[in-house]
Amino acid sequence: MTQLKQQVCEANLQLPAHQLVTFSWGNVSAIDRQSGLMVIKPSGVAYEKLRPEDMVVVEPDGYYHGPLRPSSDTATHLALYRQYPELGGIVHTHSTYATAWAQAMRPVPVLGTTHADYFYGEIPCTRQLKAEEVSHDYERNTGEVIIHTLQDRPPMQVPAVIVAQHGPFCWGSDAAEAVHNAVVLEEVARLAWLSCQLKPQPEVIPPYLQDKHFKRKHGKHAYYGQG
Amino acid sequence: MTQLKQQVCEANLQLPAHQLVTFSWGNVSAIDRQSGLMVIKPSGVAYEKLRPEDMVVVEPDGYYHGPLRPSSDTATHLALYRQYPELGGIVHTHSTYATAWAQAMRPVPVLGTTHADYFYGEIPCTRQLKAEEVSHDYERNTGEVIIHTLQDRPPMQVPAVIVAQHGPFCWGSDAAEAVHNAVVLEEVARLAWLSCQLKPQPEVIPPYLQDKHFKRKHGKHAYYGQG
Amino acid sequence: MTQLKQQVCEANLQLPAHQLVTFSWGNVSAIDRQSGLMVIKPSGVAYEKLRPEDMVVVEPDGYYHGPLRPSSDTATHLALYRQYPELGGIVHTHSTYATAWAQAMRPVPVLGTTHADYFYGEIPCTRQLKAEEVSHDYERNTGEVIIHTLQDRPPMQVPAVIVAQHGPFCWGSDAAEAVHNAVVLEEVARLAWLSCQLKPQPEVIPPYLQDKHFKRKHGKHAYYGQG
């Protein structure tokens, strides 16, 4: 757990370093798949004071060992880990451009290769949560709606979903990769926002360009990087 | 007073640190409710030169003890403290996005949970001041128009109002919380501005989502943070 | 001249410090009214290498003493000093938002008190220069067109003009004040740009609010600052 707490703490500190958060708005978790234990940021603690030992260990049912309370979004993280065994880390932020799309309740269209390098297809936006989903088990229901939105798309090919009128959740094979994807999402959301001001409905890229770029970076035929 | 001057000085220095001000455009005050004395930034002094001992003590009627003159917006602060006993600190800035809404004379609509976490309902924009309100007691009248705009809404549930064709006033239980709310206002104003470029009239959030988020952070059922 | 060179060098270094310039795009001058000599930044020299002794002394007719060549915009500065005896310093930049208005060939409307505090009325945009004005004495003609644009408005009440399809020229009583006004112009241009995205033609402020704010800061009835 010590190592995982260290990783989760470092990943949380990357959020302000990449200007993805204001004050304490955001949280990163990681899971130890062997024990099933999740490590997550404590709720409402300022990033500048965050230490590895402050990270909170949470059991799959949400039970946690004090003294600090885990992030208020804990149940969303747990729901996603439960559904997708390939997830090792999850990030939630209110990063500016991704949240702007969430507030407009529009998915982020694939307008270029920057997007295609990391996301296979559009970044979906959930439907609004219903009154009863908000009043009971709100955070778990947020996770369920994300899962419903992804449908059959593999989560590692769409490592982010934006929650309507709220903000993005992102993931990866570990906490660091999840944060990496959160940074990419924000830049992709910004690029798409800017393009939409130059042309109301820009053309999405053709499927062969999507394939080429995503596969240049992912899978066994990848030739980007030093792999 | 020494401690309050220290707090007000530190709160003022948070304005440039959070990029809410250009040059000396902005001011923070706090009030000592026992003595009724207000402490406020001196007028037109550069932030980099601001020291706790430069803060100006002002009596409820506006009388101050030299040598420095208090902020030219002093009478606005006094009017708000007089009306709302729950206020402990007030901030005025020309922060960019909040001022853009003020210049367009539009209230900031509740488009997402970032807004709902801090503000219960839209952030209102005042009507324009009339010629006679500007020519006599302009700064006091600015306070009166803010009060008129808030109507019966509790000021701690709407900790900011934007003054038409001018800029925002924010408040809190003390100077630090007022500045915190000024930072949030600017980010919320920016998010709403961005969303409105993606969709001309984005849907406001449903009342149950507003309730959930505001109450998750405020009041006796709050479960955000380490409370 | 040593002191003026020092002031002009320092004022030039404020341009990158306030993020008003990319590379060497921009220049500040000041004039010694007794001798009639102008001191200006050398042409195309990087800010990080600029030293007071590099500043170039230029005579009213444009003659300069080696070894460095003065800014290519020298004749524009000279034309403005010749016309307006109250000018002590001049700045030219391609600062982003002011240049965006220049490229759209629109004046910056008075949408709020931030603008009114520094500029009495809209910030005008020149007409386009004609072919013959560009082919002969281009830089001097740029100055003439600025003068023509100002008409009878006092230059110290409108301390900036934006040149169509080019960028802003700003001025003040000395080099430091001219740079101060260039920073204000950029923020005012940004605020107006943002407001125009929320409402296509925002209402300009009423004359009584313009008067109040400008006179709160300027003239014998000013009560802003420590006077």
Add this chain to the structure above:
Amino acid sequence: MTQLKQQVCEANLQLPAHQLVTFSWGNVSAIDRQSGLMVIKPSGVAYEKLRPEDMVVVEPDGYYHGPLRPSSDTATHLALYRQYPELGGIVHTHSTYATAWAQAMRPVPVLGTTHADYFYGEIPCTRQLKAEEVSHDYERNTGEVIIHTLQDRPPMQVPAVIVAQHGPFCWGSDAAEAVHNAVVLEEVARLAWLSCQLKPQPEVIPPYLQDKHFKRKHGKHAYYGQG
């Protein structure tokens, strides 16, 4: 080669310094025209870890000497060097505003003198690549499409092309000048983007103003700088 590797490494490090890249998205190369060897950034290596000795030497046919693999865009660089003997350095980025235009598949119009100082005429955008151009020799075909887009325009008068739905390629007489042009392109793309929000189709500058500004900085009649 040691000196060229040093130059290419330094030029690559200028990309994050000028905020033109996120993570490792971008690459700079230079060519030694005598030997025909190109030096380029290794693929997917983080800028903070980049050392001169990591630069990869590539032969004109794409053959390289290990241990690191060259940038995945190597074949695009080689195609451009092959076609244009005057090129000494090439840069590829996904810089934000230039990429926004690429995603909207619009050329950047000449709206002001900032543009005219560096680019003679609009900055063209390529057509989309076809399926067969993407599936075989994608990166070489990207170079071919850039060449096709430039037509007969001299590449040193148009030192950048934006690739549709992808991003910009820029060049210069060496690696440092190519990066300089990439910084200028981003600012010019931003200015044009901003202007287009103030006026849907801003007027392009007249030919005589384009000529004046480009020739003030380039060719034997240049009088900008200390030349």
